[in-house]
Amino acid sequence: MNQGGETTAVLDLREVTFRRDGVEILHGVDLTIGRGEHWAMLGPNGAGKSTVVSFCAARAHPTSGTVTVLGHQLGRVDVAEIRRLIGHVDPRYRLSSPLTARQVVLTGLTGTIDLPIRWDPTPAQVARADALLDDAGLAAHRDSTWPTMSQGERGRALIARALIAQPRLLLLDEPTTGLDVAAREQYLTTMDRLALADPDMTSVLVTHHLEELPTTTTHAVLISDGRVTAAGPVRETLTTAAVSEAFHHPITVAYDSGRFSARAS
């Protein structure tokens, strides 16, 4: 958010490239995200969205270029410290032990996949985990173990996990995967409520569906073939022309009462 005309960058990617198995996946990505902004990231399968988000989450390093997260340049800082300030819904999340939904949410406080051996949550932390589970419609599943939960229930629990540490930066990589229509709408309401309740929080949402952008989305970035093809205020960025170019397909974008939609032209 602007402060005296200055934008406080929460994320700053400069000329970022990424190479894997000898293949360049990102070819010089520049992206600056300011405090209190809510970005949507869209682009075709394999465009590089999750790779960009893994830098934003301080989970990976670029091959060249610089990534600055919450004022700290990756490579010059203890990443564990920044990860504590980040809530991340990661589609690659894999549990190695059968934690309960409540325990999964609590791992959001430790920034780990499993519960650390010598760590006990306080009663207040457990109460907050339960409140978030209730908000996510999982009151009846607090003690359900991960392997017994449906994909949609897991998705909701992961959103609660991302929120428990009251992150400065919230990264949501396809958070609505597996959610039914009611759960999706509930999630959108939660995002809007959060954005309004905490104006300093910043978020980046990766999605394939324009219909799934919360009404509080302020900016958008289109990524195609490892490059940013458009970025800026959401209404100026998600146009029929820009979205069609990014997806290499004619797509008509519509906007009504705060919500976007898209269909093939």
Ligand SMILES: Nc1ncnc2c1ncn2[C@@H]1O[C@H](COP(=O)(O)OP(=O)(O)OP(=O)(O)O)[C@@H](O)[C@H]1O
């Ligand atoms: N571990 C890996 N080894 C090799 N290539 C990889 C690896 N991870 C990702 N890639 C490749 O990098 C490219 C970008 O992947 P990424 O997951 O960032 O795309 P994406 O835009 O998030 O795609 P999707 O919308 O399908 O989730 C893809 O071509 C993918 O095949």
